Amino acid sequence: MSLQEQEAAEKKYDPLDSTLKFVDRGDDLDPVSSEFTSLRAEMSCGHAVTPDSLTLWCRSQLDEGNYKFRCPALLEGTKQCNKEWSYQEVRRLADLNVEEMQHFEEMMARLALGEYCEVQPCPKCKTNVERKNSSNLCVKCVVCTADQKKSYQFCWQCLKKWKDPGDRSGRCGNDGCVNKDLEILQTCKSISLPEVKGVTSCPSVRACPVCGMKAEHNQKFCKNVVCPRCRHEFCFVCLKLKRVCSQTSSPYNICPSGVAPRQTSIPVWKKQE
Numbered sequence: 257m258s259l260q261e262q263e264a265a266e267k268k269y270d271p272l273d274s275t276l277k278f279v280d281r282g283d284d285l286d287p288v289s290s291e292f293t294s295l296r297a298e299m300s301c302g303h304a305v306t307p308d309s310l311t312l313w314c315r316s317q318l319d320e321g322n323y324k325f326r327c328p329a330l331l332e333g334t335k336q337c338n339k340e341w342s343y344q345e346v347r348r349l350a351d352l353n354v355e356e357m358q359h360f361e362e363m364m365a366r367l368a369l370g371e372y373c374e375v376q377p378c379p380k381c382k383t384n385v386e387r388k389n390s391s392n393l394c395v396k397c398v399v400c401t402a403d404q405k406k407s408y409q410f411c412w413q414c415l416k417k418w419k420d421p422g423d424r425s426g427r428c429g430n431d432g433c434v435n436k437d438l439e440i441l442q443t444c445k446s447i448s449l450p451e452v453k454g455v456t457s458c459p460s461v462r463a464c465p466v467c468g469m470k471a472e473h474n475q476k477f478c479k480n481v482v483c484p485r486c487r488h489e490f491c492f493v494c495l496k497l498k499r500v501c502s503q504t505s506s507p508y509n510i511c512p513s514g515v516a517p518r519q520t521s522i523p524v525w526k527k528q529e
Contacts, residue, residue: 266294266308267306267307267308267311267350267351268294268295268307269294269295269297269306269307269351271295275348276297276298276349277297277298278295278296278297278298279296279297279298279304280296281296281304282296282304283296283304283305283306283309284303284304284305284327284329285303285305285306285309285310285312285313285328285329286306286309287329287330294306294307294308297349299327299339299341299345299349300339300341300342300345301327301329301337301339301341303327303329303337305349307349307350307351310346310349310350311350311351311352311356313325313328314346314350314360315360318360318363318364318367320484321367321469321484321485322367322484323363323364323367323368323371324340325340325341325343325346326338326339326340326341327339327340327341334477334478343360343361343364346360347360369384370485371485371486373386373387374386374387374390374412375387376395376412376415377415378397378399378400378408378410379410379415379416379417380397380400380408380410380417381397381399381400381403383397383399383400385397385398387412390524390525391524392412393411393412393413393427393428394409394410394411394412394418394428395409395410395411395412395418396408396409397409397410411427411428411430411433413427413428413433413434413435414427414428414430414432414433414434416428416430416433417430435522437463437468437470437522438519438520438521438522440461440470441459441461441462441463441470441518441519441522442518442519442520444459444460444461445460446458446459446460447459447460447473447475448475449473449475449479449492449493450475451476451477451478451508452478452479452493452507452508452509452510453508453509453510454509454510455479455493455510455515457515458473458492458493458515459518459519460472460473462481462492462495462519463519463522463523464483464485464486464488464490464523465488465490465495465496465497465523466483466486466488466490466497466523466525467483467485467486467488467523467525468522468523468524468525469483469484469485469486471483471484471492473492478507478508479491479492479493479501479507479508479511480492480498480501480507486525491511493510493511493514493515493516494511494513494514494515494516495516495519496511
């Protein structure tokens with residue numbers, strides 16, 4: 257059975273499972289649902305879930321680049337619980353099957369690796385290669401170099417065999433070598449932030465000012481977003497860190513400097529050693 261078919265089949269807790277704490281209240285991950293036919297269990301943070309709602313939420317987090325699962329339930333107003341759940345807890349209360357566990361664990365490993373180092377597959381041998389210098393597009397694969405008895409280099413950006421760019425910058429010499437992330441930042445659609453006064457047109461995708469990871473705004477609540485990779489909170493409108501932006505404006509008003517233009521470069525993450 258495929259993942260899609262498994263998702264279509266509703267999951268249900270075993271009412272005789274004494275390791276779970278069942279509660280007689282709504283699903284905190286799906287508060288608008290009036291469906292109470294499925295048992296709800298309590299997470300370590302105290303919020304109630306069903307196996308389906310927990311699976312869907314955690315899968316959406318992986319799709320957005322988050323490998324650490326945090327509770328999105330609202331405490332008061334727009335403040336979220338944000339308590340981190342262990343994978344062991346998620347696996348048990350989401351009732352993940354073997355195929356789902358494999359998908360989750362592969363995604364979590366890939367995202368965790370990407371948080372601490374820059375890794376791309378070599379286009380020739382498919383071995384993961386780490387880039388030591390974030391400003392250098394030319395990367396050497398040590399496996400291919402050893403096999404061929406001569407240096408094999410490829411372009412980090414287009415993932416083709418390295419070709420000298422001559423006097424061009426920001427790309428190698430291969431035709432069509434472009435920074436796809438930068439292209440998205442410059443061509444993405446514009447959106448409004450309905451709950452932020454004065455923000456009627458803003459790029460729908462931004463690069464985190466700290467690590468360069470792409471982030472989107474769900475057009476709900478305030479103008480601040482949390483980067484899915486480095487977890488820094490920044491203003492989606494002016495692109496300043498929240499602690500800086502909040503000194504001159506409130507979360508629900510446009511910044512004094514207005515909407516920052518589309519980004520023409522992607523910040524390089526200077527990680528702590």
